[in-house]
Amino acid sequence: MTSAKRIRLGKGLMKVGEIAEEAGVMPSTVKFYTEEGLLDVADRTLGGYRLYDRDKTIRRVIAIRAMTSRRLSLSELRPKRN
Numbered sequence: 465m466t467s468a469k470r471i472r473l474g475k476g477l478m479k480v481g482e483i484a485e486e487a488g489v490m491p492s493t494v495k496f497y498t499e500e501g502l503l504d505v506a507d508r509t510l511g512g513y514r515l516y517d518r519d520k521t522i523r524r525v526i527a528i529r530a531m532t533s534r535r536l537s538l539s540e541l542r543p544k545r546n
Contacts, residue, residue, distance in 0.1 A: 468509075477506055477515040486518075487525040494525065501542050502528055 472478070484491040497503045498514065503524060507515040531541055 472509075472515065473518075476518045478518045478521070479509075479513050479515060483516050483518070483521050483525065487522045487529075489525060489529065494521075497525065497528060500538050502538065 478486070480491045480494045484494045487494070494503065494516075498505060503516065503521055505514045506517045509515060528538075528541055532538070
């Protein structure tokens, strides 16, 4: 493990693929949820990779999957913006 990855994980930040693996979805699902405004990007690496808060994002992905399996639409899950 590189020192950059160790530091990133120590801060609780994970890349798209890492989030997807832990949440049991495809990376494209995480990217799609992000583009739909359902997930927040916490930061970006110097190379431009999206970084997500591990715990918050995994809980949110699991919740979205559960709610959509109950026939709620993504628009109903989108946070209300003021």
